Amino acid sequence: MDTPFDHNSLSLFLRTYYKSIFPYKQYLKWMTYGLKFSEYCAYREFAFILHGDIHLRYKNFYDSAMFERELCNTNPEKLDIGAIYNHHPREHKKHLDMKALERELIFDIDLTDYSGVRHCCGEATVCKKCWKFIVVGVKVLDYLLAEDFGFQARMWVFSGRRGVHCWVADKAARQLDNEGRGTVAEYLNLYEGNKPNVMVNISDDECEDDLDRSKLRQRGGPSAQYVPHVVQRAYRKMMESGVMDDLVHEQGWLSDDKLNDVHKCFPQASDSLKEELRMLKDLSEKNRWVALKRRYDEVERAKAEKKGLNVPAAPSEQDRYFLYYFVIHYAFPRLDIHVSTGVNHLLKSPFCIHPKTGNVAVPLNTDKIHEFDVTSAPRIDKLIKELNESNSNAMETDENMQSQPGYKRTSLAPFVENFERFVTNAVASEK
Amino acid sequence: MDFSLGKHRVIRSRAGTDASAHSLSAGSLHNLPTYEKPLNAIISLPEVDKIAIDRIKVLKKMEECRERMHILHSDFTKEFVIKPRLHEQMPLLQGNLSALADFEKASRDDQIGHFMLRLAFCRTYEHTSYIINLESDLFKYRFHRESKEGAVQFVGQFQFIQKIGLDEKMQLAPELIAVFGWGEEKLRRIDIYKVSFNKAADLLRKRKSCVLLKGGHVFLPFARNKMATILANHLKQSMRLSMNEAYRNLAVISEENRLLPRLGELAVQVARHKRSYLQSSVDSKGAIHKEQLDELACTSYPPCMKEIHNSLRRNHHLRYGARRQYGQFLKEAGLPMEEQLQFLKEEFTKKIDSDKFDRQYGYDIRYIYGKEGRRAEMSGMACATIILKSQPGPLDCHGCPFAHMETALLTQRLKNCDISDVEVENIVGFSKTRQYDRACTRYFEAVHKMEDGALGQMITHPNQYLKLSQEIYAGRRTTKKHIVISEEVKPSPSQLAAAAAQPIQVTMPVSECKKEPKVEDVIDELMQD
Numbered sequence: 001m002d003t004p005f006d007h008n009s010l011s012l013f014l015r016t017y018y019k020s021i022f023p024y025k026q027y028l029k030w031m032t033y034g035l036k037f038s039e040y041c042a043y044r045e046f047a048f049i050l051h052g053d054i055h056l057r058y059k060n061f062y063d064s065a066m067f068e069r070e071l072c073n074t075n076p077e078k079l080d081i082g083a084i085y086n087h088h089p090r091e092h093k094k095h096l097d098m099k100a101l102e103r104e105l106i107f108d109i110d111l112t113d114y115s116g117v118r119h120c121c122g123e124a125t126v127c128k129k130c131w132k133f134i135v136v137g138v139k140v141l142d143y144l145l146a147e148d149f150g151f152q153a154r155m156w157v158f159s160g161r162r163g164v165h166c167w168v169a170d171k172a173a174r175q176l177d178n179e180g181r182g183t184v185a186e187y188l189n190l191y192e193g194n195k196p197n198v199m200v201n202i203s204d205d206e207c208e209d210d211l212d213r214s215k216l217r218q219r220g221g222p223s224a225q226y227v228p229h230v231v232q233r234a235y236r237k238m239m240e241s242g243v244m245d246d247l248v249h250e251q252g253w254l255s256d257d258k259l260n261d262v263h264k265c266f267p268q269a270s271d272s273l274k275e276e277l278r279m280l281k282d283l284s285e286k287n288r289w290v291a292l293k294r295r296y297d298e299v300e301r302a303k304a305e306k307k308g309l310n311v312p313a314a315p316s317e318q319d320r321y322f323l324y325y326f327v328i329h330y331a332f333p334r335l336d337i338h339v340s341t342g343v344n345h346l347l348k349s350p351f352c353i354h355p356k357t358g359n360v361a362v363p364l365n366t367d368k369i370h371e372f373d374v375t376s377a378p379r380i381d382k383l384i385k386e387l388n389e390s391n392s393n394a395m396e397t398d399e400n401m402q403s404q405p406g407y408k409r410t411s412l413a414p415f416v417e418n419f420e421r422f423v424t425n426a427v428a429s430e431k
Numbered sequence: 432m433d434f435s436l437g438k439h440r441v442i443r444s445r446a447g448t449d450a451s452a453h454s455l456s457a458g459s460l461h462n463l464p465t466y467e468k469p470l471n472a473i474i475s476l477p478e479v480d481k482i483a484i485d486r487i488k489v490l491k492k493m494e495e496c497r498e499r500m501h502i503l504h505s506d507f508t509k510e511f512v513i514k515p516r517l518h519e520q521m522p523l524l525q526g527n528l529s530a531l532a533d534f535e536k537a538s539r540d541d542q543i544g545h546f547m548l549r550l551a552f553c554r555t556y557e558h559t560s561y562i563i564n565l566e567s568d569l570f571k572y573r574f575h576r577e578s579k580e581g582a583v584q585f586v587g588q589f590q591f592i593q594k595i596g597l598d599e600k601m602q603l604a605p606e607l608i609a610v611f612g613w614g615e616e617k618l619r620r621i622d623i624y625k626v627s628f629n630k631a632a633d634l635l636r637k638r639k640s641c642v643l644l645k646g647g648h649v650f651l652p653f654a655r656n657k658m659a660t661i662l663a664n665h666l667k668q669s670m671r672l673s674m675n676e677a678y679r680n681l682a683v684i685s686e687e688n689r690l691l692p693r694l695g696e697l698a699v700q701v702a703r704h705k706r707s708y709l710q711s712s713v714d715s716k717g718a719i720h721k722e723q724l725d726e727l728a729c730t731s732y733p734p735c736m737k738e739i740h741n742s743l744r745r746n747h748h749l750r751y752g753a754r755r756q757y758g759q760f761l762k763e764a765g766l767p768m769e770e771q772l773q774f775l776k777e778e779f780t781k782k783i784d785s786d787k788f789d790r791q792y793g794y795d796i797r798y799i800y801g802k803e804g805r806r807a808e809m810s811g812m813a814c815a816t817i818i819l820k821s822q823p824g825p826l827d828c829h830g831c832p833f834a835h836m837e838t839a840l841l842t843q844r845l846k847n848c849d850i851s852d853v854e855v856e857n858i859v860g861f862s863k864t865r866q867y868d869r870a871c872t873r874y875f876e877a878v879h880k881m882e883d884g885a886l887g888q889m890i891t892h893p894n895q896y897l898k899l900s901q902e903i904y905a906g907r908r909t910t911k912k913h914i915v916i917s918e919e920v921k922p923s924p925s926q927l928a929a930a931a932a933q934p935i936q937v938t939m940p941v942s943e944c945k946k947e948p949k950v951e952d953v954i955d956e957l958m959q960d
Contacts, residue, residue, distance in 0.1 A: 183628075
């Protein structure tokens with residue numbers, strides 16, 4: 001469909017891209033958070049990565065003009081954003097007490113971490129089917145970040161190849177220390193240590209008279225374990241993401257050859273559940289999923305009952321949360337926690353180019369994340385072509401066009417708008 | 432600081448300029464101070480000594496007791512306070528305050544002692560962590576001994592924990608009911624407290640505590656354990672902050688001959704005899720036991736041994752090369768022969784019977800320990816031997832993963848070890864360029880969460896790896912980098928050509944470069960005088 005990206009001409013493209021397309025105005029508005037450049041952004045570490053994997057770390061800029069000038073002069077293949085330090089990062093050798101003070105809270109989801117459940121594509125390749133993993137991931141995490149932590153300024157950025165990065169820019173998030181970041185990440189990560197973490201023990205600590213242990217236990221199944229409210233909400237969010245059905249079918253999780261392994265995601269599966277799963281073989285692949293939902297998903301059961309459909313008996317206490325394990329095992333976003341926990345971790349900047357694919361790291365519209373086509377993302381060579389075409393048109397028609405920022409004359413424009421919404425929230429959090 | 436000179440050695444501990452510092456006659460009935468503000472008091476040096484030493488005695492006793500039982504165990508008070516008669520040193524531990532004749536003095540000593548120890552232990556990271564850990568446990572213990580009313584009142588002193596009003600409670604009713612499983616009637620009766628999520632981090636971790644998190648706030652009823660966690664966490668945070676600040680200020684206050692050396696001396700002596708709370712797996716004779724192997728494999732094994740250990744657990748068998756490599760390693764690490772025999776036997780006999788094991792494999796193990804054949808005890812194989820002398824075949828699991836394992840598999844293994852992708856790439860890069868020692872060293876630093884180059888030496892022997900790792904867990908080795916001089920690569924054309932060039936990093940061990948003399952050394956010198 002598309003011509004593959006020609007890596008060799010990247011350096012040529014980069015020159016034009018940094019000169020005429022990169023949205024400096026919005027970018028710098030974000031990085032300064034409405035403060036004076038010299039007070040905040042000047043302490044920010046940037047890293048340039050040049051051809052041949054040469055990393056130039058500990059860069060900082062003293063004003064906006066310098067930032068723009070250095071980008072245009074150096075044309076880095078990759079641009080990383082680091083932390084705000086207590087000294088200018090360029091002087092890191094001078095100060096023994098160099099310390100990262102704050103940075104955005106970040107998350108990284110990469111499709112390569114979905115081995116064992118992603119069957120449509122191999123390691124590095126990505127297709128529209130794969131993207132649905134990202135859709136679920138973004139929806140559930142974005143929801144929890146907003147609802148539970150109350151973070152307002154959130155941005156999800158396509159990483160340029162096979163993943164997304166999340167930037168949370170609320171002041172409270174930026175000021176988290178490593179431990180605080182770890183807490184947020186651990187709270188959100190329902191798929192830790194390569195297994196779903198659904199149940200938690202009712203610890204002896206809960207043994208206070210204020211807490212109704214019997215109630216907890218009732219909600220939580222047979223042993224002294226229960227499913228925390230947040231896990232229930234996360235599960236529901238995933239089921240309502242609109243792509244679960246597609247994922248189940250397109251990835252073939254219930255296909256003949258994979259059906260036998262399904263119970264492995266649920267260690268406490270009873271024999272009757274295993275038997276039940278074996279019996280699913282008699283149904284068509286589509287109906288297998290419907291049958292599972294109708295037996296194990298409360299909402300689905302209620303819906304079917306309302307319609308007067310035949311609803312199977314409710315599952316036993318032991319198997320009650322089977323579908324939670326299934327959905328979380330197969331589709332919960334696989335977070336790279338270490339990216340999130342370090343204040344000083346470097347992360348690829350939005351609007352930087354992925355050197356292998358030529359794709360721009362574009363901020364996404366979270367509400368319409370399912371509409372994003374990962375196979376035809378904005379690519380540097382195409383953007384430049386669009387810009388050139390509009391330039392030649394503009395000469396004939398409209399003087400006005402010429403004065404517009406470059407990105408507006410390319411297909412990058414809607415993504416810059418996504419970015420602008422985020423920047424507005426980010427700057428607002430500073431006040 | 433205001434120090435009067437001359438004979439009367441009187442110091443005034445600083446309380447900041449604001450007048451809100453605790454005054455002694457605050458009339459608070461609390462057994463427990465908030466430790467929010469240092470006390471303003473005039474006190475003589477010998478008294479400082481006594482108070483600080485008494486407090487250390489209390490903390491040391493608590494440390495000893497909590498190794499045997501949890502601080503909430505019903506016998507803890509008996510062991511910790513009553514038997515050693517510690518309430519004589521710290522009357523507040525007695526609990527019954529109304530019976531306490533000199534409450535004000537006890538309370539004052541408590542606060543002075545606490546802040547003196549902050550000063551005494553602020554000089555190194557290890558000392559700071561040590562005292563923070565003890566103080567926060569002592570605090571927890573005392574908080575749990577408070578009456579319910581006392582505890583509620585105590586919590587009320589902190590700004591960051593707020594009881595929410597009825598309106599807010601009713602707004603949150605659906606969520607509160609969903610989380611705690613109460614009825615509406617009960618909800619009305621129960622007080623709900625609100626605290627910012629980063630103040631309740633320990634409760635949120637892994638969602639293990641039953642609390643409601645909404646909009647960045649944690650909502651919870653007055654559950655003693657949870658409040659204790661929040662308050663102890665707060666104490667830790669403020670101790671860490673103020674001790675860091677105190678350390679910076681120490682450099683400015685040149686007061687060498689009076690208070691500070693005494694305090695420093697105190698800390699060094701205590702720390703020298705401290706029992707690490709991350710108990711070292713190696714006991715005094717340097718021996719390890721087979722029950723520890725699984726844990727050591729997780730925390731402290733080099734990747735080559737981890738590979739063999741896991742393979743053994745998985746397949747209940749090891750081939751000759753692996754038995755040799757692992758057996759010699761275990762021997763050198765201090766595992767007694769009988770235990771190694773048993774350890775392998777337990778695993779092997781899942782597949783073969785025990786007679787066959789004795790016949791076929793017993794000899795090799797006894798040989799390693801010098802009990803068979805040429806009767807020479809063998810030591811652990813060095814990396815060079817492992818890499819060069821015993822090329823593993825396709826069915827083998829021994830060898831050096833960095834040298835012998837396929838890149839894809841190595842990458843996968845590394846990713847499973849909690850190592851960031853960037854580090855994995857680094858390590859695999861070293862492995863590809865045959866710098867196996869660097870790969871292993873970097874791996875060591877990554878799994879121990881150390882800075883690049885912080886180890887200050889190359890791994891060249893699996894037992895060296897094990898030893899260093901144990902030292903780190905025992906707190907005998909720092910994870911911070913010593914001194915690094917790094918040269919930013921300028922993007923000049925010539926350097927661009929040398930594309931493979933990486934930032935040049937020179938790591939110098941502390942011993943080789945000039946640095947201010949260690950506090951410990953100074954104090955040692957002082958003590959010899």
